[in-house]
Amino acid sequence: MKTFDDLGFCKVDTDRETRTGFPEVIFCQGKTTAQIAAIFRRLLDHHGKAMATRLDAAGAQSLSVLFPEARYDAVSRIFSQGGAARRFNGEVLVLCAGTADVPVAEEAAQTAEWMGCRVGRRYDVGVAGIDRLLAYRDEVARAGVLIVVAGMEGALPSVVGGLTGSPVIAVPTSVGYGAHFQGLTPLLTMLTSCAAGVSVVNIDNGFGAAYQASLIMKLAHEGCRHAASLS
Amino acid sequence: MKTFDDLGFCKVDTDRETRTGFPEVIFCQGKTTAQIAAIFRRLLDHHGKAMATRLDAAGAQSLSVLFPEARYDAVSRIFSQGGAARRFNGEVLVLCAGTADVPVAEEAAQTAEWMGCRVGRRYDVGVAGIDRLLAYRDEVARAGVLIVVAGMEGALPSVVGGLTGSPVIAVPTSVGYGAHFQGLTPLLTMLTSCAAGVSVVNIDNGFGAAYQASLIMKLAHEGCRHAASLS
Amino acid sequence: MKTFDDLGFCKVDTDRETRTGFPEVIFCQGKTTAQIAAIFRRLLDHHGKAMATRLDAAGAQSLSVLFPEARYDAVSRIFSQGGAARRFNGEVLVLCAGTADVPVAEEAAQTAEWMGCRVGRRYDVGVAGIDRLLAYRDEVARAGVLIVVAGMEGALPSVVGGLTGSPVIAVPTSVGYGAHFQGLTPLLTMLTSCAAGVSVVNIDNGFGAAYQASLIMKLAHEGCRHAASLS
Amino acid sequence: MKTFDDLGFCKVDTDRETRTGFPEVIFCQGKTTAQIAAIFRRLLDHHGKAMATRLDAAGAQSLSVLFPEARYDAVSRIFSQGGAARRFNGEVLVLCAGTADVPVAEEAAQTAEWMGCRVGRRYDVGVAGIDRLLAYRDEVARAGVLIVVAGMEGALPSVVGGLTGSPVIAVPTSVGYGAHFQGLTPLLTMLTSCAAGVSVVNIDNGFGAAYQASLIMKLAHEGCRHAASLS
Amino acid sequence: MKTFDDLGFCKVDTDRETRTGFPEVIFCQGKTTAQIAAIFRRLLDHHGKAMATRLDAAGAQSLSVLFPEARYDAVSRIFSQGGAARRFNGEVLVLCAGTADVPVAEEAAQTAEWMGCRVGRRYDVGVAGIDRLLAYRDEVARAGVLIVVAGMEGALPSVVGGLTGSPVIAVPTSVGYGAHFQGLTPLLTMLTSCAAGVSVVNIDNGFGAAYQASLIMKLAHEGCRHAASLS
Amino acid sequence: MKTFDDLGFCKVDTDRETRTGFPEVIFCQGKTTAQIAAIFRRLLDHHGKAMATRLDAAGAQSLSVLFPEARYDAVSRIFSQGGAARRFNGEVLVLCAGTADVPVAEEAAQTAEWMGCRVGRRYDVGVAGIDRLLAYRDEVARAGVLIVVAGMEGALPSVVGGLTGSPVIAVPTSVGYGAHFQGLTPLLTMLTSCAAGVSVVNIDNGFGAAYQASLIMKLAHEGCRHAASLS
Amino acid sequence: MKTFDDLGFCKVDTDRETRTGFPEVIFCQGKTTAQIAAIFRRLLDHHGKAMATRLDAAGAQSLSVLFPEARYDAVSRIFSQGGAARRFNGEVLVLCAGTADVPVAEEAAQTAEWMGCRVGRRYDVGVAGIDRLLAYRDEVARAGVLIVVAGMEGALPSVVGGLTGSPVIAVPTSVGYGAHFQGLTPLLTMLTSCAAGVSVVNIDNGFGAAYQASLIMKLAHEGCRHAASLS
Amino acid sequence: MKTFDDLGFCKVDTDRETRTGFPEVIFCQGKTTAQIAAIFRRLLDHHGKAMATRLDAAGAQSLSVLFPEARYDAVSRIFSQGGAARRFNGEVLVLCAGTADVPVAEEAAQTAEWMGCRVGRRYDVGVAGIDRLLAYRDEVARAGVLIVVAGMEGALPSVVGGLTGSPVIAVPTSVGYGAHFQGLTPLLTMLTSCAAGVSVVNIDNGFGAAYQASLIMKLAHEGCRHAASLS
Secondary structure, rough: OOOOEOOOOOOOOHHHHHHHHHOOOOOOOOOHHHHHHHHHHHHHHOOOOOOOOOOOHHHHHHHHHOOOOOOOOEEEEEEEEEOOOOOOOOOEEEEOHHHHHHHHHHHHHHHHHOOOOOEEEEEEOOOHHHHHHOOOHHHHHEEEEEEEEEOOOOOHHHHHHHHOOEEEEEEOOOOOOHHHHHHHHHHHHHHOOOOOOEOOOOOHHHHHHHHHHHHHHHHHHHHOHHHEEEE | OOOOOOOOEEEEEHHHHHHHOOOOOOEOOOOOOOHHHHHHHHHHHHOOOOEEEEEOOHHHHHHHOOOOOOEEOOOOOOOEEOOOOOOOEEEEEEEEEHHHHHHHHHHHHHHHHOOOEEEEEEEOOHHHHHHHHOOOHHHHHHHEEEEEEOOOOOOOHHHHHHOOOEEEEEEOOOOHHHHHHHHHHHHHOOOOOOOOOOOEEOOOHHHHHHHHHHHHHHHHOOOOOOOOOOO | OOOOOOOOOOOOHHHHHHHOOOOEEEOOOOOOOOHHHHHHHHHHHHHOEEEEEOOOOHHHHHHHHHHOOOOEEEEOOEEOOOOOOOOOOEEEEEEOOOOOHHHHHHHHHHHHOOOEEEEEEOOOOOOHHHHHOOOOHHOOOOHEEEEEOOOOOOOOOHHHOOOOOEEEEEEEEEOOOOOHHHEEEEEEHHHOOOOOOEEEEEOHHHHHHHHHHHHHHHHHHEEEEEEOOOO | OOEEEEEOEEEOOOOHHHOOOOOOEEEOOOOHHHHHHHHHHHHHHHHOOEEEEEOOOOHHHHHHHOOOOOOOEOOEEEEOOOOOOHHHHEEEEEEEHHHHHHHHHHHHHHHHHHHHEEEEEOOOOHHHHHHHHHOOOOOOOOOEEEEEEOOOOOHHHHHHHHHOOOOOOEEEOOOOOHHHHHHHHHHHHHHHOOOEEEOOOOOOHHHHHHHHHHHHHHHHHHOOOOOOOOO | OOOEEEEOOOOOOOHHHHHHOOOEEEEEOOOOHHHHHHHHHHHHHHHOOOOEEEEOOOHHHHHHOOOOOEEOOOOEEEEEEEEOOOOOOOOOEEEEEEEHHHHHHHHHHHHHHOOEEEEEEEEEEOOHHHHHHOOOHHHHHHHHEOOOOOEEOOOOHHHOOOOOOEEEEEOOOOOOOOHHHHHHHHHHHHHHOOOOOEEEEEOOOHHHHHHHHHHHHHHHHOOOOHHHHHO | OOOOOOOOEEEEEEOOHHOOOOOOEEOOOOOOOOHHHHHHHHHHHHOOOOOEEEHHHHHHHEEEEEEOOEHHHHHHHHEEEOOOOOOOOOOEEEEEEEEHHHHHHHHHHHOOOOHOOOOOOOOOOOOHHHHHOOOOHHHHHHHHHEEEEEEOOOHHHHHHHHHOOOOOEEEOOOOOOOOHHHHEEEEEEEHHOOOOOOOOOOOOOOHHHHHHHHHHHHHHHHHOOOHHHHO | OOOOOOOOEEEEEEHHHHHHHOOOEEEEEOOOHHHHHHHHHHHHHHHHHHHEEEOOOOHHHHHHHOOOOOOOOOOOEEEEEEOOOOOOOEEEEHHHHHOHHHHHHHHHHHHHHHHHEEEEEOOOOOHHHHHHHHHHHHHHHOOEEEEEEEOOOHHHHHHOOOOOOOEEEHHHHHHOOHHHHHHHHHHHHHHOOOOOOEEEOOOOOHHHHHHHHHHHHHHHHOOOOHHHHHO | OOEEEEEEOOOOOOOOOHHHHHOEEEEOOOOOOHHHHHHHHHHHHHHHEEEEEEOHHHHHHHHHHHHHOOEEEEEEEEOOOOOOOOOOOEEEEEEEEOHHHHHHHHHHOOOOOOOEEEEEEEEOOOHHHHHHOOOOOHHHHHOOEEEEEOOOOOOOHHHHHHHOOOOOEEEEEEOOOHHHHHHHHHHHHHHHHOOOOOOEEEOOOOHHHHHHHHHHHHHHHOOOOOOOOHO
């Protein structure tokens, strides 16, 4: 049985939705506009919806002509059409430490929404003014999954991790300078967090954090049906 | 209201179970046996159960005298007494790539069990003999959360991530040599995984992976009650 | 006896074909167009064929005027005239993990062809959708030498190495972001591969991989005549 | 005029107290016990007091025979005799994130005391249980200078920096594992702190932090007499 | 009680002046001009003064239209309006090693002035021509706090630290090439300085050094009133 | 069909000889003696021969009791029984730069012999005394595959690569100090070699180099039968 | 006595020629054209000659108007007027490994000439074609000082060091890609060279190598008069 | 003509004295005592003198039995017999920054003496007490070559380089902790020194510095005879 669609330069994984619950998403960096368009078309034909991340403004302009019903968000750089039919119970709360982290936070928030999550947002709540975070302590405690986005020293996930009994997915950003090394520093900070329950994705990978958050929310939503079938 | 117990050198976070669902666990590295004993005692008194990780054999021998009912597992280096009353639905599947990764895998597996998870284990299923992993493809697809432990080049989580619709928590290990740099290489590999849905914890941090897996299983088990109360 | 041709800024190694079986190839990065043209001319005069790699479009345009019979391939950035007279037995199979790795894969494929190899290509068969690779399992097993090109986490060579009894030459690419560090991560991944039989060349060095693959195919083709003369 | 005492292997900077307000202190690492003893003797003869840091237990035992009036503290590894005559106004508050950071915190606290500061201590107030720190918010706000010691992800100084209008000196420690890289991670974290007013010293350099804190307290104590003389 | 002003993308910390003695300052890198303008307006309204750092020329031009009374300094890239009412006793002396370090030195000097310090400047006094520094030995000895800015090998703070009994804040700069690694080398140099009493801030962080220097001068100016209230 | 033997902590890849031409070899580092013994037994039972690398002297002593017919070589740290029945045409030439590189060179040489290669050895022919290498210029030109082992600056493969038309596999070693960084420097040197036809394996990985060399010699020996069947 | 000329942003070290035998040279990177012009003027007025390195074409055009008698060399990017009156005995031989290294080699060669050395040049003699270097073996053996410039793997100084009894100054260049890390790799290679008698300067620092070579040639030229006065 | 003596594991470069003016010296690290003894014997037989560096105490004890006339210095860890017949004009001045740098400084000083240099020593003259160095300003100005040894931040060569018109060879040491990274920091400091005329050798490589210093002194001593023969 054929599980992919061969375009030569690309083998579109059309089986992925069956296998993992979500269709393939296009990561645009390093691909030509023509390649993106071809893959987007196949995904759209196959799943009735499609999403592409890290698309720059020029590429968006070209693709909009070909896909007039698609939306482009200039902050998150997401180009998408359609979206999840269902809506999972519970909330994914996206926090970010500073104003400059908003683009990555929005990549996460909009991805999670596209995949079927309800999403809350609290931005610019970095730890150097701890009262800003503490003002939302209840929301933090109540969220199903937390995506915590931070550049600079990346300390926010450690504090958040201590305020919640839900999983925290930390996203370091490339926002900073000097000893920040394009995001290496918050990445290391988050990996060595003294708060248990924090896991980490790649620098600026808002998409990946949202993807995992959505897998978790789906699991919770389905009441662990997979699991149940084991017992 | 007092949320911690002050021992001077340590402030035991007795409130944590209320706040996050799980009591504090002792990370033994860098602490004296006397300090570990004092904290273990407080936790045991407060919660009726206690766990300590990264305890070496000498420390275990001393502590066993003081806590005769506690167990010490020499492979995982976990010292514990009591455990979770409940048992979550679904299974946490712990995979590891090579024989030398077993101690970290066991730290994860035993932590998850102590916290209330059902745990499956499949060890030595590294990608250089891909048929070993594929032999368990169904189990991989069915698991609620997957903890994937790998040293050397750390490629296993990428393959596993593509076979499942459940969240994957990757744990790089310090098993390797040369360009492996004590685990830095599999850490980077896992962070840059082309499989979405993979998040990463610190090198050798089986405990952290299991902790997050347990938070996810608890969320799934409770049918997202937190979340539900929001809607 | 004079073994090189002295241009002052460059000593063209005209003896190399005698010594190693293949003429010198021009690496264009860091050279002026005038320098490239002068060396290309000498090689062409001496060997009746010439090849230059890493030539950008502007340089190609200038050189095409001087060498109207030469070809320029914009994907691989190779500028060449003529090629191998012979054709070695067996096949070099070039695999790449993602669409963005194609330029490096093509540098390898076209170099190997220019040097006399038969070349097969299978692109976008990264490990996060393992069925794509497994669909070509027979081809992988049959190939004489495999060149495996991958960016991101660079896991593909480890899986391929376990599926074949032929040498695998791994090429990390600079395709990725964040903790990928411009190709450092797949480089380290490949170096620490748990699959034996994998060796590695520099980041984006499709040329080098193809060069070594060609040396191997030549050795196989000649039935080890060198060696035979020893016994 | 001679400003130092020449021992050949060492030139004791006997002028330093005049020049900077404090005598030279011996850093024992890399020196033989005989060398330490000789320098300690000179300093004692010259200033009537002396201090040595990073002295291991074996060295302390040998030196105690030669300097029976000196004290050795096994936690901070400081060997000292005598101390400051004066006592500066105000308090240096030493905070540390975890129990394993106590030795570095004590090196800082005892150095500051030896140099004439009043010292407060609050240990194990790491950010993953933020209420522990917030319980001392008033003390933090009131302190003249704060020395904040943290290993792991080193996030504490960022939070403290936002709670005070006094200078914060951050000390990363080598307490941690894996992606912590022997203290490199908290060092980078502290350097990229989004809290202004935080400066950083070398990994485990409790002494250096205390030295600078003492210079600040002296400046404050003297009502900026230096400065005043300028206006 | 509300301690911040919520602009959505930013939570302006209006309480900071009360809490720390100085209002929030805008770090422009990574923020849009519109965002900077909105925050600048709020700060101006709230405090009657405002400052923004790392503003490029284009941004300055746009903002000058909106804030005609503000000043822009093209060397330090500071945009500011108003400033400290008071003037602290004593002097902050800003030294830099080379001509190319002047922009960072000016960021420090102008920030300190804006915050209420008297500032002296001695530029291009790097250690390879030690007599240039020694010519100002008296000024160095007399200053209340010293900010020492250096790129290349960053050796200046070590020498300065040995000439003064006042705190030295070292600022590495990104001025250099090759093994300088964009400022990593002077950063490491300063952190490992054999001169006690030297602390370090991030690469090019003239602002941070000046901020801490100002906290120290304020402490000295106020005769340790905070502290006094403790005794 | 079962392709492996499940020992729980290890899944012995008994199918590998069929798949790749050579049986699995045990890498001892990180495994207990009991684990090594169990795997060695299975391999021996299955293939009639077995090999284990990186076995220390203590482990060798224990295993020798269990496997009295096995040999242990203290220089290469290889423990083996039996070996290849066939002997490939042609020669693998193992070169090393310095005396301290001999253990890694011997790991390579003995592995290649065990796998069926004829092996030549030329040791201590580092480039700082280039006449030593040039004395063997004919042997270098004649060899089928060259394994070049070097620590320190790792320059030898670049020179050798220019003297031969056969593939060169470079092995950096951990022999060196200071800026050698445990083998990182020769690793990087070899990866950036200006000699085409050089590929690289992990630091100290003599085994891996020999494994790939053997795959190449097998290919040459079999006259590219695989390949031939394609045409 | 005043040893420098104070321009505010710069303190011109006019005493340097007396102290070290050579006047100050301007490193243009990071300086404005106005600053360069002012310093160049002072040096010219004071010494009757001046030199500036790393000057780009635009800067050269501006400065040429102000200093019509000065020369600009576009390859080495040196701008200079006048030069050494004397000419030292013996020859500085500048070697470089590849064509792309020529600019750095020329910076070295022209600096050495400006300082009074006789200079020989042999370019593109990299080790992958060892016969090119060996063709100049006599020149190498005869030179007074050798400056060896190499990018890529930087192996040339090790071979040269073994062919001469004169000091070798190695200059790594930023010519390369991938694992070359902008010159870090040849820098490390040269530092760990197994050839004694090789010292190293910063990446691309042709000037620094030439400066030291000139100090050595001056010392040799003067027959060690300094030294003689000691005996 | 045979230029080396083949011991199998080692090819003794007996021709080196003819070629470079000095016999080979044994670097003991990584060699067995038996290997060292064999090489030492050959060198002694051939040249009538021999030297071995980095020999530990145990090795020295064994070798002393075999070579009763040899000397072992426990500080420099040099084992030697005989030495240079001649004595060059002029002085090599060895400076070191701290007491813990003395072993490396002595390796340099004793090597230079063994090779025929007159050597001066000034130890513990680090820049944090600049008057200690300035006290020897005349000696610094007069020396023929300066070897400057420093750990920690490695700033000393920059200051020395500005005080002399003779070549400075800088030796970073592994003395330090934390952000010193086993000598990486002073290595980088020295490479980026703003003082021209400074070149650098590997961490702790006192031998290499002395070797190059001796080549320079020989060149100066011989009045540039090599060179003279060219003109």
